Amino acid sequence: MAELLFGTAGTPHSARSGATIDGIERIVELGLGCMEVEFVRGVRMSEPSARQVAEVAAREGIKLSAHAPYYINLNAHEPEKIRASQERVLQTARIAALCGAQSVVFHPAFYLGDPPEKAYDTVKKYLEEVVQRLKQENNRVWIRPELMGKQSQFGTVEEILNLCTEVEGVAPCIDFSHWHARTGIFNSYQEFASILLQVKERLGRAALDDMHIHLSGIKYGGKGEIKHLDLKESDLEYKELLKTLRDYEVKGLVICESPNLEDDALLLQATYKNLLKAG
Ligand SMILES: [Zn+2]
16 A cells, blocks of 8 residues: 555445445545445445446545444354354455455454453454455455454454464454543553554554554543544544654555544545645
8 A cells, every 4th residue: 555545434424325336436526545335234235236346446546445244253152153253254355355345344252251362262263264264265355353442342452463463364453443442541642653563563564554444533431432423522632643643654544433424534634634744
């Protein structure tokens, strides 16, 4: 990736319709650079539609990623729920590849009262099966477990980076808002930079050159994330964060998940571009 691109989680609100292709066209009109295709309530896109999406995105020069369904738990206690979860990641990865998306983001698991080390081993085992399968299918989409915002959810910085180190074909989705909500801290230049340094130390410079970032304002309490907010209604120091992304020359996609989607994506992009000019 040559630069840092900004876009929305799903089709922008101001698009002609909710359709993915209308979303891409609107991203172009807004002057944004990328979009995440949301399969959060299920993968319901036909193969011909996915090929059309790929065509339009390539023609317009818009980078795509995909978000897998929310109903995934690779630490489920029932084997059939594990299989169904693996299937949802696989389905998303297959349609994402047809869409020309380079990454699939997913929420890996809940602890369900298990010790975190036990949940880790379970998630790793079932994730390995998924990436093996995709390898056999010659599917080269990055599988990106997301840093999660609630303390009941598997997905600390450590857990995500360990998975990326130990499982081939897996890369992180760094959600700085989730981490701030989960810890109550991690809202300053130094703290944001410490995460980037960890990514670099564990995964190498190449990981910073192809990052996948989620960002939004966020409301949180003692157990972490409560809900997403628009940036200006939240305490997230997004400008400090953008400074670290500039200073560490991070490249890749920043997907805005604020309720106002494109408004905050544009705010982030404009702020970042001003920071670049300021040097
Ligand atoms: Zn997510």
